[in-house]
Amino acid sequence: MIEHILNFSIRQRWFVVLLGVVFGGLGAWSLTRLPIDAVPDVTNNQVQINAIAPSLSPVEIEKQITFQIETILAGTPSLEYTRSFSRNGFSQVTAVFSDKANIYFARQQVNERLSEIRQALPPGAEVKLGPISTGLGEIYWWSVDYAPPGEDAPVSDGKPGWQSDGSYLTPEGQRLDSDFERSVYLRTVQDWIIRPQMKTVPGIAGADAIGGYVKQYQVIPDPIRMVAYGIMFEDVVKAIEANNVSRSANFIERNGEGIVVRAGGRIEKMSQIGDIVVSTRGGLPIRVKDVARTEIGRELRTGSASMNGREIVLGTALMLIGGNSRTVSAAAAAKLEQIGSTLPPGIRAKTVLNRTQLVDATIHTVAKNLAEGALLVVVILFALLGNIRAALIAAAVIPVAMLLTATGMLYGKISANLMSLGAIDFGLIVDGAVIVTENCLRHLSARAHSEGRNLTLPERLDTVAAAA
Template identity: 35%
Template sequence: MLNAIVDASLRYKVLVLVAFAVVIGLGVQAFRQVPVDAFPDVTPIQVSIYTESPGLAAEDVEKLLTTPIEGGMAGLPGVEEVRSVSLFGLSYVAVYFKDNVDIYFARRLVGEKLQDVKGRLPQGYGEPVLGPNSSGLGQVFWYTIESADKKLSAMDLRTLHDWTVRLILRTAPGVDDIVSWGGHQKQYQVQIDPRQLIKYGLSFKQVMERLTANNKQVGGQSINLGSEQYLVRGLGLVSTTKDIAGIVVAERNGAPIYVRDVAQVKEAPAPRFGAVTKDGQEAVLGIALARVNENAQAVVDAVKAKLVVAQAALPKGVTLVPNYDRAELVQKALRTAESSLVEGAILVAVILFLFLGEFRSAIVVIITLPLAMLIAFILMQQFGVSANLMSLAGLAIGTGMMVDGAVVLVENSFRLLSHARESGKPINKTHLILEAAREVINPIALRSSSSSSSSCRCSR
C-alpha cells in the first residue's frame, strides 16, 4: 500500500501540489482558530450547584439542602460521580460527567432535574442555582477598582463595581461571569429594637410584612378622559432610608406607628467572612471567568476592550487597575515554543546542508517541517486540543522525528543518484527516486509508528 502511494505521488505531481496547497490552507485556518492558552485544561466535565442559606448550621445544610440535591442528581445519564460540601450557610454540590458529554447538554440535564428537586426542598432555606460555566483555569483576568484621592470607601467602590463595571464586562464575548471580591456590600438595614416592639405590642413578623407590602410597584390600568387615555401607576418602591423609616407598621388609638418608632434604619455593610488586600490596604477585586473551551487570548482581549468602556462610565478619580493578565502568560508560552520550533528548523537545515553538501536536498527536508506542523494544527482543531505550552513544546521536541523520515528518503535518493552518475549510465531521476523510496518507505513507517506508540504510552 505504501509503495502504491509513493508511486501515485510521483506519477500525479500536479495532484500532489494541489493537496499540498489544500493542507496549507486548512492548516493556516486551523492555526488561527485553535484555542490558545498557557496550559492544557484537564478539568473534568462538571456542573456546580450552590445554595445559600445564611445563618444555617453545616449539619442542617447537609440534611435539608445537600442531601436532597445530591440524591436528585445521582440518576442523571452520563454521571460518573456526585460530590458535595456543606458549610455554614452554604451547600455546594458538584456533578461530574463523562468526558464525552457536552458541557451545555450536561448543564441542561442538571437544570431540568434541579426544577424537580426544588419542590422537595423546605421553603425559606435558600434557592439552589447553577454555578458558572467555567473551569479551574477559567480565571483569565484580575483587576482592582481604586479611588485615587481615597475619598470613596470600600462600600462605595464595591457598589460601583457591582452595578456599573460588572454589568459592562459581562457583555464581553466568551465571559461567563464577573466575580466581585472584597469591599463591603451595601445594605439598607432595619435594626429592630425588641423593647420598642414590646412597648407597642408588635412582633418581628408584623414589621417584616409591612416592609414587604410597602415596597412594591403596581399598575392601576388607565383612565379615559375624553379622547385621551392616562396610565395609572402606583409608585411604592423605597429609595432612601427616610422612605423606609416612614413606612407605617400599625395604628394605636388613631396614631400611626412608623418603622422609625421601633427600629433604626441606616445604610451599613453586609456581614462578610473575608477580605481582599493590596499593598496592605483593603481593595475591591474583580475576576473575569472565561467559559469552558473558550480561547483565553480572545477572551482577555475582549475584557480589555470592555474595560475601556467601563472606565469611561466611572466617576473622576476612580480607576480600574489590571493585576493579572492570562494573555501575558500565553504570549510568553507561545514565544518560548515558537523560538524552539524556529531554532530546531534552522539547526536541522544547517546540519543537512553540512552533511549532504547540497542546498536543494536540505530544502526538500525543511519543507516537511511546516507541512507537518500545519497537519498537527488541523488535528488539534478537530480533537479540541488547545495550543498551549505543553502541546507546542511537544511539537518542538518532535522536530527531529518530523524530519527523520524525510532525511532517510533524501539521503537514499542522493546515494542512488550519486551511484548512477559514477557509473556513467543514463539517469532516469523519477525511476531512481521511486526505487529509493520503495527501499526505505516500510522501515520509515515502522519506525515512525513505533515511536508514536511509545510516546502515547509515556503520555498516559
C-alpha cells in the first residue's frame, strides 16, 4: 500500500504539489478563524444554579433549597453529577454534564426542572441560572470613578459636574455632598448606563459589578410614633405598595374612538413617599412622614473595590463559552471607549484588565520561539544533509504540518494557546522527512557514481522511489 502511494506521489508530483498548496490555503484560512487564548479552558460542561434566601440559615438552606434542587435534577439527560454548597442565605448547585451535551440544551433541561419546584421553595427565595461562562471567562475589567476636579474635570458651578464647594451636581440636578452619595451615584452609572451597553457586545455572556453602593429609597419607621398612632409595620408596607401601582379602567368609546382611561399611581419622587396616607385618626389622615422618615440608603454589601486608595466601582465582562477571548475583549474595550463619551461630566471609565494584551504577549512569545526553532531546524538540516535544496524540501514539512494542524484544531474546537502551540516539536515533525531525504540523496549519489554520469529524470525518479 505504501509503495503504491509513494509511486503515485513521485509520478504525479505536480498534483501532490498542488494538493499541498490547497491544504496550505485551507490551513491559512483556518488560522484566521482559530480561537486564540493565553491558556486552554479545561472547564467541564456545567450549569450553575444560584438561590438566594436571606432569612434562612445554612442548615435551612441545605434542607429547603439545595436538597430540593439536587433531587429534581436527578435523571436529567446527559447529567454526570452535581455538587453544591450552602451558606447563610445562599445556595449554589453545579450540574456537570457530559462534554458532548449542548450547553443550551442542558440549561433548558435545568430550567424546565426548576420550574417544577419553584412553588415549593420557601417564600422570598430567588433561583436563577449563572451566566453561560467559565472560570476563565473574566476577560475584561474596567473601573468607574470620578476624575480629579480641576485636572481632567473642569469645575463649573451650576452645570453638571464638580462644583466649587467640592460637591458634585448630577445631570438630573441632584447635588452629591458626601462620599457616600457619590459612591452610590457611581454604582448607579455602572448599573444603568455602562452594564446594559456592555451586554450588547458580541460574545459577552454577562457583566458584573463590585464596589459602590446599590441605591435604595428607605423608609425608616419611628416606633414611638407608630405606637402612639396605633399603626403596625405591615400597615406602612401595605400602604406604600398599594400607592405605587398604576390603575387602568379600560377605555371609553366616543364617536367611534377609544379613549383609554388610566390613573398613573407610580411614585416618581422621594417626597411622594412621605405623602402616602397610611390610616386615619379622628377624620385626619396619618401619612408616612408622620410615623417614619424617608432617605436615600444603600443595600448591604459584602465587598468593595479601590484603586490608589480611593473607592471605585469595578466592572467585569464575562465571555460566552467557546468564545475567542482576544476578539471579544478587543470589542469590549472598543465599546467602553464609546460609552465613555456618554458618561456624566467628571465620571470616567478606564480599562483595568484586558485579556487581549495577555493573549498578544503570549502569541508573540510562542511565535518567536516557533520561528527560532524552525530556523534552527533548517540550519541543522543543511549541516547534516549538505544540500540546501534537500534541506528546504525537508523543512517544508514544518509549515505544511502546522497549517494542517490549524485546520484540525479549528474543527476540533481547540484554541491556539501557550499549551497547544508550545507543544509543537519540530524535531519530531521533520524526523521522517530527514530520514527519507537523506536516504534518497545517498542512493542518487551512489548510482550517479556507479554510472559515471548525471542521471536522467526517469532514473532519478526510479531511484527516489526505490530509496523511499
